[in-house]
Amino acid sequence: xxxxxxxxxxxxxxxxxxxxxxxxxxxxxxxxxxxxxxxxxxxxxxxxxxxxxxxxxxxxxxxxxxxxxxxxxxxxxxxxxxxxxxxxxxxxxxxxxxxxxxxxxxxxxxxxxxxxxxxxxxxxxxxxxxxxxxxxxxxxxxxxxxxxxxxxxxxxxxxxxxxxxxxxxxxxxxxxxxxxxxxxxxxxxxxxxxxxxxxxxxxxxxxxxxxxxxxxxxxxxxxxxxxxxxxxxxxxxxxxxxxxxxxxxxxxxxxxxxxxxxxxxxxxxxxxxxxxxxxxxxxxxxxxxxxxxxxxxxxxxxxxxxxxxxxxxxxxxxxxxxxxxxxxxxxxxxxxxxxxxxxxxxxxxxxxxxxxxxxxxxxxxxxxxxxxxxxxxxxxxxxxxxxxxxxxxxxxxxxxxxxxxxxxxxxxxxxxxx
RNA sequence: GGGUAGAUUCCGGAGUGGCCAAACGGGGCAGACUGUAAAUCUGCUGUCUUACGACUUCGAAGGUUCGAAUCCUUCUCUGCCCA
Numbered sequence: 001x002x003x004x005x006x007x008x009x010x011x012x013x014x015x016x017x018x019x020x021x022x023x024x025x026x027x028x029x030x031x032x033x034x035x036x037x038x039x040x041x042x043x044x045x046x047x048x049x050x051x052x053x054x055x056x057x058x059x060x061x062x063x064x065x066x067x068x069x070x071x072x073x074x075x076x077x078x079x080x081x082x083x084x085x086x087x088x089x090x091x092x093x094x095x096x097x098x099x100x101x102x103x104x105x106x107x108x109x110x111x112x113x114x115x116x117x118x119x120x121x122x123x124x125x126x127x128x129x130x131x132x133x134x135x136x137x138x139x140x141x142x143x144x145x146x147x148x149x150x151x152x153x154x155x156x157x158x159x160x161x162x163x164x165x166x167x168x169x170x171x172x173x174x175x176x177x178x179x180x181x182x183x184x185x186x187x188x189x190x191x192x193x194x195x196x197x198x199x200x201x202x203x204x205x206x207x208x209x210x211x212x213x214x215x216x217x218x219x220x221x222x223x224x225x226x227x228x229x230x231x232x233x234x235x236x237x238x239x240x241x242x243x244x245x246x247x248x249x250x251x252x253x254x255x256x257x258x259x260x261x262x263x264x265x266x267x268x269x270x271x272x273x274x275x276x277x278x279x280x281x282x283x284x285x286x287x288x289x290x291x292x293x294x295x296x297x298x299x300x301x302x303x304x305x306x307x308x309x310x311x312x313x314x315x316x317x318x319x320x321x322x323x324x325x326x327x328x329x330x331x332x333x334x335x336x337x338x339x340x341x342x343x344x345x346x347x348x349x350x351x352x353x354x355x356x357x358x359x360x361x362x363x364x365x366x367x368x369x370x371x372x373x374x375x376x377x378x379x380x381x382x383x384x385x386x387x388x389x390x391x392x393x394x395x396x397x398x399x400x401x402x403x404x405x406x407x408x409x410x411x412x413x414x415x416x417x418x
Numbered sequence: 419g420g421g422u423a424g425a426u427u428c429c430g431g432a433g434u435g436g437c438c439a440a441a442c443g444g445g446g447c448a449g450a451c452u453g454u455a456a457a458u459c460u461g462c463u464g465u466c467u468u469a470c471g472a473c474u475u476c477g478a479a480g481g482u483u484c485g486a487a488u489c490c491u492u493c494u495c496u497g498c499c500c501a
Binding site for chain 1: 455467
């Protein structure tokens with residue numbers, strides 16, 4: 001498979017805002033040659049799903065593949081057993097090996113919806129660093145790799161420094177960067193991998209690997225980091241009322257996923273279109289050229305495109321249709337993508353307290369929270385404001401066999417009576 | 419090993435016998451305004467309760483007291499310093 005000569009990977013990344021730092025000025029030339037370049041990104045299998053924060057590196061792999069290079073997806077089966085100290089102020093809990101393996105499988109499936117895995121020259125390859133790290137022995141590792149790591153230097157790494165100033169760092173975590181450096185060299189040896197990419201917090205780890213390979217193998221590897229995605233208003237990216245926005249439809253339903261992107265701030269739309277969609281930048285510029293309310297169209301495109309990429313065309317169509325219906329004047333919330341559940345007529349017949357119904361719908365986590373919601377004027381039933389927290393909902397409240405309760409303007413839940 | 423400081427509700431961080439479900443800030447939720455935006459203003463932010471109130475919470479377990487997040491004992495964990 002030959003590479004299309006038109007697009008240089010580095011140019012695309014630069015144009016789309018993906019490059020935070022790179023290890024050498026000539027890195028662009030690495031991607032300009034006729035042969036595919038093999039590059040890797042590591043993912044931590046600390047949960048059974050990635051969240052939207054991981055979408056930046058995933059898109060990095062996507063473009064790498066589109067430009068005719070080969071992505072390696074390294075799941076940190078071994079490193080997850082240790083825990084990355086980067087960006088944390090305290091230790092994370094250790095996971096069992098079974099958990100890590102199950103998580104790794106789930107994560108690989110998610111990446112697979114964006115990146116093609118196969119045996120071709122540009123097909124992505126899934127690897128688990130436990131395959132080479134787990135069998136190492138302590139003494140061999142110390143003798144072979146140990147001399148090439150300067151503790152003085154390691155102590156100056158941001159990832160470590162943060163912890164030295166915080167609650168301390170354990171020896172276990174201190175070894176994380178050694179493991180990751182070892183990974184890079186290992187992938188160079190086994191797969192001819194010459195580039196590692198990652199989030200900006202991975203800079204130190206990437207540099208360690210590069211130095212190790214230079215010292216032991218005289219290899220000239222390169223690294224590239226992606227910027228930390230921030231929100232223009234200073235809030236954390238990828239968080240919502242309910243916490244993280246996940247890629248798995250079980251944790252974050254596609255409708256909610258769509259809504260997350262639909263609700264980004266004006267100032268972030270252009271940046272996010274560059275990061276999280278595959279639309280040509282010329283089109284992105286056209287979409288975001290107009291300011292003011294016109295930006296809403298760009299947000300719809302953003303939400304649709306990202307949802308399509310992760311959850312597929314059908315889910316994106318459904319989410320879009322439901323959102324448009326629900327937020328239009330008619331407030332039609334009959335669509336399948338709107339969060340809903342069946343409610344047995346027999347259960348409703350004797351009457352259900354509005355508080356209980358709220359909790360059942362997941363709009364509040366306790367009766368007290370539901371009560372506060374009502375006190376604040378934020379709850380409505382079938383579009384009628386609910387002012388009385390003692391309100392009992394009966395079958396006569398159902399409209400066309402449905403009960404629609406709404407918390408605030410954006411959170412809905414529908415019960416289908418049956 | 420020795421010394422010393424600390425562990426508070428989602429986070430940071432006050433509180434050092436009753437006025438503490440616990441200041442203040444952040445975060446979060448809701449209302450107003452809007453464009454399903456931002457900014458701003460307002461209210462709420464342990465559980466149960468119509469309410470009165472009850473119950474659980476201040477690292478863990480015991481104890482003193484009419485009464486403890488606050489005092490005592492032991493334990494666990496952490497920071498810093500010394501050797």
